[in-house]
Amino acid sequence: MAIRWPLLVRRTHKWLALVVGVQALLWTLTGLYMVAVHIDIIHGDNLVRTPAVQSFDLSRLSQPSQVVAAAPGTSEVRLQRFLDVPVWRAETPEGPRLFDARTAQPISKPTEAQIAALARRIYTGDGKIVSIRLLTTAPQEMQSRKPPFWQVEFEGWNRPTLYLSPATGELISRRHALWRVFDFAWMLHIMDYDERTDVNNPLLRVVTWSTFAMALMGAWLLIWSFPRRKRKKA
Amino acid sequence: MSKIRLTPLFFRRVHKWIGLILGLQFLLWAVSGSVMALLDKDKVGGHGAGMSHSHPLPAGDYASLAALPRGETVQGVVLRDLGARPVYEVHSAKGVRLVDATTGEDMLVDQDMAREIASMMNDAPIRAVSVMAKPNLEARDFKGPMWRVDFDDAENSSAYVSLDTARFLVMRGDTWRTWDFFWMLHNMDYVNRKSFNHPLIIIVAFGVFWMAGTGFYLLFKSFSRADFRWLRRRRKPVVTRSAT
Numbered sequence: 435m436a437i438r439w440p441l442l443v444r445r446t447h448k449w450l451a452l453v454v455g456v457q458a459l460l461w462t463l464t465g466l467y468m469v470a471v472h473i474d475i476i477h478g479d480n481l482v483r484t485p486a487v488q489s490f491d492l493s494r495l496s497q498p499s500q501v502v503a504a505a506p507g508t509s510e511v512r513l514q515r516f517l518d519v520p521v522w523r524a525e526t527p528e529g530p531r532l533f534d535a536r537t538a539q540p541i542s543k544p545t546e547a548q549i550a551a552l553a554r555r556i557y558t559g560d561g562k563i564v565s566i567r568l569l570t571t572a573p574q575e576m577q578s579r580k581p582p583f584w585q586v587e588f589e590g591w592n593r594p595t596l597y598l599s600p601a602t603g604e605l606i607s608r609r610h611a612l613w614r615v616f617d618f619a620w621m622l623h624i625m626d627y628d629e630r631t632d633v634n635n636p637l638l639r640v641v642t643w644s645t646f647a648m649a650l651m652g653a654w655l656l657i658w659s660f661p662r663r664k665r666k667k668a
Numbered sequence: 669m670s671k672i673r674l675t676p677l678f679f680r681r682v683h684k685w686i687g688l689i690l691g692l693q694f695l696l697w698a699v700s701g702s703v704m705a706l707l708d709k710d711k712v713g714g715h716g717a718g719m720s721h722s723h724p725l726p727a728g729d730y731a732s733l734a735a736l737p738r739g740e741t742v743q744g745v746v747l748r749d750l751g752a753r754p755v756y757e758v759h760s761a762k763g764v765r766l767v768d769a770t771t772g773e774d775m776l777v778d779q780d781m782a783r784e785i786a787s788m789m790n791d792a793p794i795r796a797v798s799v800m801a802k803p804n805l806e807a808r809d810f811k812g813p814m815w816r817v818d819f820d821d822a823e824n825s826s827a828y829v830s831l832d833t834a835r836f837l838v839m840r841g842d843t844w845r846t847w848d849f850f851w852m853l854h855n856m857d858y859v860n861r862k863s864f865n866h867p868l869i870i871i872v873a874f875g876v877f878w879m880a881g882t883g884f885y886l887l888f889k890s891f892s893r894a895d896f897r898w899l900r901r902r903r904k905p906v907v908t909r910s911a912t
Contacts, residue, residue, distance in 0.1 A: 452887055459883075462877040469869045470870055487761075492737060511746070511748075
C-alpha cells in the first residue's frame, strides 16, 4: 500500500501538537511578554538614579595604603561616597568594608535610618517606604546573591523594592512587579521550575526538539493546504 | 463578503495563513531554541562578570595619592592589583588613566601586558594578539578600545582585555560563537544580535502567538474518541456502557 503522505504528516503534526501544545502556547505567550516589555524597564533602570559625577580633592584624603594595612588581604580599594562623605571601599576577604577617606578610620555599618536615607536618594519615584527589613535568607527574587541584605520596599502598584548591602549601603539589586512577571515567564520559557537558570535541562531538550518536529510537519502540511485548483463539486 | 463566523473552519484558515506567512520564523525559533538547549551553558560561558582572579594587595607604602592628578579633575580612584602588582585607576572626564602604584608612573597597557593578563585566564599558547579601537560583536557588552588575545586551543578561545584599565573583560570560544549565531536567529536582531525588543520581533511574536492559540484550540476539534480507541483496547475489559 502506498503511503498517504498528507494523512501521515497530518497525524504526526496533530499528535505531536497534543504532546507539546501547552508548552508551545506558553512559549509564544511568555516570548511575547519578554519582547514586548523593554528589558531596561524589566531591569528597573527607571527606578534608580545614576549618582551624579562629583570630583574629589585628593590632597585632603588619607592614603589607601592605610586601609590595606588596617584590613589585610584587601584586593581592591575604591574611592566613593557614603551620604556625601568620601569613603574608601575595601574589598576584604570577609566582604566589602568602608573607611572614612579623610581619616582612614573604619565606618560602622549603616543603621536602618541611614539605609532609608540612602534608598530615598537612589529611588526616583515619589512613593513612601512601605517596609525596611534586614534579610538573612535570600528570597527567590535575589537568585544566587548571598544574604544578608536590606530590603526596602516602596509604595506603588509595581511594588518597587531596592536591595542594599548591610556592609556598605550600596545598591545590590532592584525588583518590581514587571521583573517578577518576567522571571516567572522566563521560568516557563526554559522549563526549569526549580532554579529558573538551567537552560540545558533534559525536559527542555526533549520538548524543544519535539516542537521542532511538530513545526516541521506543519510546514510540510502547507503544501497541501492551499489547493491550486478549485475543489470538485460534490 | 460574508460575515466572519467563529467556526473551527475559520480558525483552521487563520492557523494556515499565519503558518504560511510566519511559520518559517516559528521553525527558526524552535530549531534555535533546541540548539541553545543542547549547547552546554558552561562551555558557552561569558555570562556575568567575576571571572577574573584577584590577589591581596601587598602591604607597604604606595605612591602618594596627592601626586596622582595630572591637571585633570579626579572623579574616582581605584587601587587594585594587576598580576600581583598594585596599580591606581584614575577616573576623570577624559577617561581612565592607569598608574603604577609603586613608582607613581603612568602605565600603558601594551601587548605584553595584554598577553600576561589573558594568560591568567587560559593556559593554552597564544596564537595572535590584535588591538581593537571599538568592541566587535564578541565583546559587544563592553566599551572602549581593547586587546584581543587568540589562543591555540580546541575552543579557539579569544580573550578580551581593556586597553584603558587592563582588566580582563571576557573569554569567547567556538561554543559561544555557535550559540551566538542561534541566539541571533532567536532574537531576530541580525545586525547587533543584542536587542530582543525591536518592532519586528514584537509583530512576529504577536502573529505567532495567534498561530499557537488557534492551533491549541484546534486540538480540541481535531481529536475524536476514535483517536483514542487504541488506548482503551489495552485496558482490562470492564463493563462499559454500550456505545449506542
